[in-house]
Amino acid sequence: MKKLLLCIILANLTGCIIAMQPAKEPESEREEADMQLxxxxxxGCEPKSIKISDIVTFSHLEYPRSWKATCKNTTFICSEGGSDKGSQLSCKSELK
Structure with missing residues (x-):
């Protein structure tokens, strides 16, 4: 138990724990256009007809991130993760 507590304290002190940032709207037209594309x-919609919202990133990192893409009254949850080997993207219909 003491070892676990020590590990948690050390991780917090060194910044190893990555905190999710609150959901936000796109910060610029460029960011929204990139996510629409x-x-x-x-x-299955043209980029300009997609509304981007609820962008969530992790701490100071650009990836991974998730967002909502809404088109024709349907909302999709999209997520993107990356590494030095490239990035992967997935979007699925939001469960109601």
Whole structure:
């Protein structure tokens, strides 16, 4: 138990624990346009007709991240993760 507590304290002190940031709207037209473009093939709508919202990132990192892409009254949850080998993207219909 003491070892676990020590590990948690050390991780917090060194910044190893990555905190999710609150959901936000796109910060710029460029960010929204990029997310519309990469979501389009998954949701089946033209990029300009997709509304991007609820962007969630982790701490200071750009990836992984998730967002909602809404088109034609259907909302999709999209997520993107990356590494030095590239990134992967997935979008699925939001469960009601």
């Amino acid at each position: 990469i979501s389009a093939g998954f949701v």
